[in-house]
Amino acid sequence: MAVDRLSDDDIKARLPGLPEWSLRDGVLYRAFRFSDFSEAFGFMARVALEAERLDHHPEWQNVYNQVQISLTTHDAGGISDRDFELAQRIDALLP
Numbered sequence: 270m271a272v273d274r275l276s277d278d279d280i281k282a283r284l285p286g287l288p289e290w291s292l293r294d295g296v297l298y299r300a301f302r303f304s305d306f307s308e309a310f311g312f313m314a315r316v317a318l319e320a321e322r323l324d325h326h327p328e329w330q331n332v333y334n335q336v337q338i339s340l341t342t343h344d345a346g347g348i349s350d351r352d353f354e355l356a357q358r359i360d361a362l363l364p
């Protein structure tokens with residue numbers, strides 16, 4: 270499926286809708302901290318299921334109770350609507 274990369278202006282206009290996310294090195298980025306590994310990994314499992322539903326997948330790193338997520342659209346060579354959609358769904362999964 271063809272996906273369009275958003276322009277810098279589009280991205281700037283949409284970022285306020287995701288106050289916890291920032292633009293970092295050309296990707297949508299958010300860091301999460303949980304009480305322990307189990308909580309962090311449970312969250313990652315829920316994100317993985319959502320990513321499969323959307324057929325759009327995060328780049329992420331986990332260190333014990335911390336999860337860092339970067340969103341970009343490989344097929345578009347930049348940030349697309351799909352990244353904003355996944356970011357919103359990720360936020361909705363938080364306890």
Ligand SMILES: C[C@H](O)[C@H](O)[C@H]1CNC2=NC(N)=NC(=O)C2=N1
Binds near residue numbers: 326341342343344345
């Ligand atoms: C074929 C399939 O739709 C694509 O490869 C999807 C899968 N998940 C994806 N995830 C992300 N982040 N970017 C993509 O371009 C992408 N493409």
